Amino acid sequence: MRAEFTRVHAPEERSWLCRLLSQPTFNFSWHFHPEFELILITRGTGTRMIGTSVENYGPGDLALIGSDVPHAYASSAGTTEQEAIVVQFRREFLGSDFFGAPEFADVGRMLDVSSAAAATVFEADASTIERCQSLQALSPSEQTLALLSLLVELAGRTQSRKLDNSGLMLGLSPDARERVNAVCEYLQERFTGSIRLTEVAEVAHMSEAAFSRFFRRSLGRTMTQYVMELRVARASQLLGDSALSISDIAFHCGYGNLSNFNRCFRALKGRSPRQYRRALAQIREQIVY
Structure with missing residues (x-):
């Protein structure tokens, strides 16, 4: 695809x-x-x-x-x-x-x-x-x-x-676009599990070093940063839509370490998962009442 x-x-x-x-x-x-x-x-x-x-x-x-x-x-x-x-x-x-x-x-x-x-x-x-x-x-x-x-x-x-579009290369060649799509589709299907650079590079038919440069040049950030964004986006959704504990949400989003999950979430959302969930609850109370 x-x-x-x-x-x-x-x-x-x-x-x-x-x-x-x-x-x-x-x-x-x-x-x-x-x-x-x-x-x-x-x-x-x-x-x-x-x-x-x-x-x-x-x-x-x-x-x-x-x-x-x-x-x-x-x-x-x-x-x-x-x-x-x-x-x-x-x-x-x-x-x-x-x-x-x-x-x-x-x-x-x-x-x-x-x-x-x-x-x-x-x-x-x-x-x-x-x-x-x-x-x-x-x-x-x-x-x-x-x-x-x-x-x-x-x-x-x-x-x-x-929305921020800095760093995105809109003028990618057809071959480069095909590689980006294949990689993003692969990551979308697997971001909640273990992601190995070697396996993702193989999807793009590139060496690890060449793929890392290609990914950053094409999408404006590293693959690690991109996966973190996918995981935190999913986590923020679960914090609002489910009653799962924060530790369970961390696990469902691919984090085996709760402190690492908290650090990544705060880096992208500016607050801890607990604070984020509390803020969502307050917003919903205002809407209801």
């Missing part, structure tokens, strides 16, 4: 694509396309990888992924229902200079920033979710107007987050 260019086919009556993606699991598929992608998760949990970012996703996760930015969504083990609303469009779908007009310059800047920073992530409130869900029921002209209105609203938000 290779990290490949994906051709997006819009229906004849539309210049862009909107679809409901519903399936038991989202399997890792590292891909890119010239279209911007606005994706709203409505059901399911897992890990999203956009550029060099590795984070959790869950219902309400809304991301605007930049043009030609590699990305993949992989659902959590054991999940049986994943659903997302996916909108894909080219910058010029309303005309080459449309988003350069003063009235829509904010949207144009948002698109530029999303491509430069890999993606922009928003917190989808009930109104945004409803607007995204209603898109498919509209006629082509109404649907396009609704999408434009949604983009204008998102561009005007003050609360959004840019």
Whole structure:
């Protein structure tokens, strides 16, 4: 399986694509396309990888992924229902200079920033979710107007987050992309267990030294750092969604040593696993009451 260019086919009556993606699991598929992608998760949990970012996703996760930015969504083990609303469009779908007009310059800047920073992530409130869900029921002209209105609203938000894309090489050769995809898919399937550099290098058909240089050059960090991000992302998900003890979570995420798990978690999240779980509980109490 290779990290490949994906051709997006819009229906004849539309210049862009909107679809409901519903399936038991989202399997890792590292891909890119010239279209911007606005994706709203409505059901399911897992890990999203956009550029060099590795984070959790869950219902309400809304991301605007930049043009030609590699990305993949992989659902959590054991999940049986994943659903997302996916909108894909080219910058010029309303005309080459449309988003350069003063009235829509904010949207144009948002698109530029999303491509430069890999993606922009928003917190989808009930109104945004409803607007995204209603898109498919509209006629082509109404649907396009609704999408434009949604983009204008998102561009005007003050609360959004840019994902870090530093260090990612977007201009990888087809061979290099294939190696990156094979390695990332291998790590996605095995990050909760023991990972040996020798075995991963073999997946890329490279020596250990050459592979280490290649991985860092391609993804902007070492393989060890990447695996740590996968493990901590999974751990933070379990801290919020399960009643497992912290030591059990450490074990399920590939850590045989609790102190090492605590150190890695704090390095990425800025707080201990216990503090992180407590903060999530407090947020949920505020939402409930």
